Amino acid sequence: MNSFTLTQATAADEAVRDYAGHEHAAYLGGGTNLVDLMKYNLERPSHLTSLGLLPLTDITSLPDGGLRLGALATNADTAWHPEVEKRYPLLSQTILAGATPQLRNAATNGGNLNQRTRCYYFYDLAAPCNKREPGTGCSALTGPNRVCGVLGTSESCIATNPSDMCVALAALEATVRVQGPNGERTIKFDDYHRLPGDHPEKDNTLEPGELVTAIDLPAEGYADHFTYLKLRDRSSYAFALVSVAVGLKMNGNTIEKARFALGGVAHKPWRDQEAEKMLEGQTASPDLFRKVAAKVFAEAKGYGEGSLHNSFKIELGKRAIVRALKQATEMKYEVNPNVFLNSNP
Amino acid sequence: MSQTIATPPTVRLDSDVVGKPISRPEGPAKVSGAAKYAAEFSVTGPLWYGYVVSSPIAKGKITKIYADEVLAIPGVQQVFSHENVPSLAWFDRAYKDDVAPGGSPFRPLHEPEIMFSQQPVALVVADTFELARYAASVLRIDYDVAEFNTNLEVAAPKAFDAPKGKTGFVPPPKPKGDVEQAYADAPHKVAGEYVHHAQHHNPMEMFGTTVDWLGDGKKMKIYDKTQGAPNVQQYIAKIFGLSKEEARIISKFTGGGFGSGLRPQYQVFMAVLAALELEHSVRVVMDRSQMFSMGHRPHTVQDIRLASDDQGYLQAMEHNALAETSQFEDETETVVNWSGILYKVPNSQFDYKLTKIDVNTPADMRAPGAATGSFAIESAIDELSYKAGRDPLDFRLLNYTYTDPTENKPFSSKRLDDCYHEGAKRFGWDQRNPEPRSMRDENGLLVGWGVAAGCWDASMQKAAAKAVLAADGHLTVSSATNDQGAGTYVIMTQMAAQTLGLPLAQVTFELGDTEMPEAPVQGGSWTANSVGAAVKDACQAVGKKLLKLAQKMDDSPLAGVDFEDVQFADGHIRANEDISRSVAIADILAASGEAKIEAEGKAGPNPINMLKYSMHSHNAVFVEVKVDEDLGTIHVTRVVDAVAAGRIMNPKTARSQVLGGVVWGIGMALMEEAYLNNDLGRYVNHNYAEYHIPVNADIKKIDVIFVEEEDDIASPIGVKGVGEIGMLGVAAAVANAVYHATGKRVRELPLTIDKLL
Structure with a gap:
């Protein structure tokens, strides 16, 4: 070191x-x-x-009905906070789907936003990686890239954001509060992380020296209709191949408002607002969900076939969206791959 | 040498402790941290730390090492590389360890040529670990990069017959009958290609060595992580021109090995080199990514053709395997033979080839070869059973063999049939609907039940042990064997206690020091059998001395009684014919006036039995999976593993071994794979986050059944060993259960989500 x-x-x-x-x-x-x-x-x-x-560990209610998560509150304290559990169960679920209890006890909310990709090549100094060393090339384009993205990628980088928590924060339309040399400002969550483009070395839109101080959640937490579906190579301590966080407002079988985001498929938590709109005002149905899923992945690009390459994520991602929307609509975990409850059938 | 003691004609006594579920004596030390592993030992003086620099390229040549830049950093003591390593042993054979395959072993820091990615190219030694790691990270090295190939398919045309040369390797069985004709004529047939990729052992404990430099003229103490201290000793002694006494290896605890520690790893070379050159205590520990620089279970492609008649009797079997090896050694495993041992087939042929790619030499990994072959043959047998319209379990019983068809010999014992029956009963196999896709759980998940069998060698190696009975009555038995977590400490304690009829608390077993009597590496499931027999022999030798001393006592009640006619129990020697004729061992020791009574014992294979019998352990594995078909997720919800492995010395530690084997098998089935990037010639998921092995949440109910066998042919103590057998069949049973659940046959491991989409 x-x-x-x-x-x-x-x-x-x-x-x-x-x-x-x-x-x-x-x-x-x-x-x-x-x-x-x-x-x-x-x-x-x-x-x-x-x-x-820093005194940034509190989780406090906001006047507009929202909730402020201190940047230095741990992931564990956030996930188990009574207000989060009650009003934003989607956020609890995503946090608890990530890492391990030991890591969640140490990791902070601000840090979660800023964790780096788990792309194999980023972690291997022997491999070219534009994110680590701009201009050296992207080893993932042709090499094993099971962990990499299929949406919003560029020829310079196909890395993914590894966070689970951020997938929920995107769906919840959180706001990030930052403080920097030029004072304080807020960043809409959608604008916080960026796509790789020609500058994959930049994960987010923070200016130099800016510090995340809090994450604000709006009042709507979708506590009645939500789900986080995470598909991965083992049941815990594995990053998402594909994950979907969904929050819905339902009136009977009609979807009044829909927000969802995907993890494991892009350089940032992936939201598709047009796809969300396709759901709103509509009756929930498998057909509708399939159309929405097809829309999300219409422009997806896979990088090679077989288990080590990530083209399978396109089909898997569609199926995951359909399943997640079904789960959030019905709030019945007919099958929940996250928490496999039938230990002794 | 007599290996058998006449069994007393009495019922088992309370002091019969072999076969009881005794807890490990070292358990408290392990959970409290008192048990020291190789990189945890303190040294007498200051300690320096070595950090290994690994090659970023797969093939080429080092052209320049900028060692001066690093040596200028305060606290950096030395940079070792091929440029400054003193001339060491010249011949290959010095680098050949006991279990090396044929070829030229890799010589660390010997020459500028790079033969595999992550090859160790330098060692940076510094005052602290952090400084050594930092200095290693900034050491600049120039390379001439050469073209390389790490792709097995590309190298396949250059495949060659696997050569003999490695201990334990059995070439493929000879062909029988006419496979082509039988296959062509048979009504039911399957043909398939079965693939698994490289897997790395990844024991929790990283390879590490601490050399305690004791000063001028004094011997070093070399604390090493290994599965066999004597193997490391002879390797180090030969390379560095040391006497065996000078190359003392100590390895008290091994935090998992699974085969990775059978051969000496390069960190022990590095640590000893640095200690000798710098005349200083040195520690070298690999980092996790370097744990992917060593041997691995080789990527293997297998082709199988099977055919049966209308009744389901096998008519033809062809099993061919192609495995990778390095450019410099021919790592060989016994892969295809097991198929021929397990089933009776009139027409069969087998082939096993290697091909060279630019990687480090593969290595034995838990049930080497058998885990590979078992996945393929047990998948194919399953597939054929459906074609023949037979239940997969019935099909296996139909083609069951009571003799080993590959060698035309009887088995020394074989209760695989009882494994099938008892396992099926425990699992509830009779409730199975034979139709694929016919079973679902209450949540709508597809349910599949699969079965598979496994087979492993029951082999003995030469081993020695020493028993010392102190005047206070405490028995200390020692052997330079190993305990990688298997339970060696406890079973040897049990064996010694039982042989001399002493309470367990009065017996200590010590291991892992080359000053102790020699023992083989811990592998092949042979430790319990080989070392156990040596321990028994040593204790019996002490017992004989005790009897003689007892007979010298005044009015000895044992006067004139032969050793064969006494029993050792409850701290006494008793005459079998009249157990009231007895002498307390404490009294013998007191009367003798001896400070201690000691003896060495030996054990080894019985060549006559080996000629006459085929000696194997077997198992039958039953697996339930639940599959979410839309998402491709597979969960193994139940496993029953019925094992026939001779006598079980300790059902608690043996069960743990089998549980670990099942978990290993589930990992192999569902998630384990080292991702090889052929552009870089390098494994790229070299950490615990991305190289997936099962976590607790992946493991549900596992039942272990031991079908005990009486077998004094395979072993003088009736033991066959359980280190490998538990994992066999698991991967195939999972794949077979997935087929039963989904109707989809997956022939490539691991069965990741994408393969079921």
């Missing part, structure tokens, strides 16, 4: 100033991703601004 200095900031503005005062600085939250990356020698900050003492 490179040598680095470390400052323990006690307030957000102090942290922002500390960061700005050092070259090659990085913010350290729970450290569950950054420290790994430093050990692998993929991230080489010479200074860490530790956020552990």
